[in-house]
Amino acid sequence: MARPKGRRIGATLRLALIAIFGAAGTLARYGLQGVVQFRTASTFPLGTLLVNLTGCFLLGLIGQFTLNRMVISPDWRVAIAVGFFGGYTTFSSFGWETAKMLEAGEWAWATVYVGASVVAGLLLSVAGIRLANRF
Numbered sequence: 001m002a003r004p005k006g007r008r009i010g011a012t013l014r015l016a017l018i019a020i021f022g023a024a025g026t027l028a029r030y031g032l033q034g035v036v037q038f039r040t041a042s043t044f045p046l047g048t049l050l051v052n053l054t055g056c057f058l059l060g061l062i063g064q065f066t067l068n069r070m071v072i073s074p075d076w077r078v079a080i081a082v083g084f085f086g087g088y089t090t091f092s093s094f095g096w097e098t099a100k101m102l103e104a105g106e107w108a109w110a111t112v113y114v115g116a117s118v119v120a121g122l123l124l125s126v127a128g129i130r131l132a133n134r135f
Contacts, residue, residue, distance in 0.1 A: 009075045017079035025087025044109060045097040048090060049116060055089035056121040060128025068132060 009017075032054075033047035040046050059081060066077050094117055101110035 009073070014075050014078065017075065018083040021079045021083025022087040025084035025089075027087075028084075029088045029090060045093070045113065048093045048097060049113065052089050052091075052094060052117055053120055053124055055085050057124035057128040059085045059089075060125040061132050062128075064129040064132035065135060068135070 029051050033051050036047035036050050037045075063077070063081055066072050066080070072080075094113075098110050098113055101107075101113065
């Protein structure tokens, strides 16, 4: 029997979707972060920065688009926002890497990293939301 449009799924299935999307986000982060760090051969955490900035933009874009258009149910939005982007972006790595830079006396790099992460992340989130609002 077909489910009425807009009906929410059960709690168990919702948790399963969050876990599956979380695993996918984690694997995407691991892959992209690793490729970037390997290709740049940098001690600066460019991979984490790129992951977090693309996550800000894409969550702003996809989150706002799905809210505006209601093209997917709230359960799927939670699976994407909490699951995928929760696994994809990594605030704990950002904190760790910044702390290690400070510990090593790399104050300038730590400042650049924090500034780029926070300011660019916020601007990219706004850009994603504004782009989604155009559709």
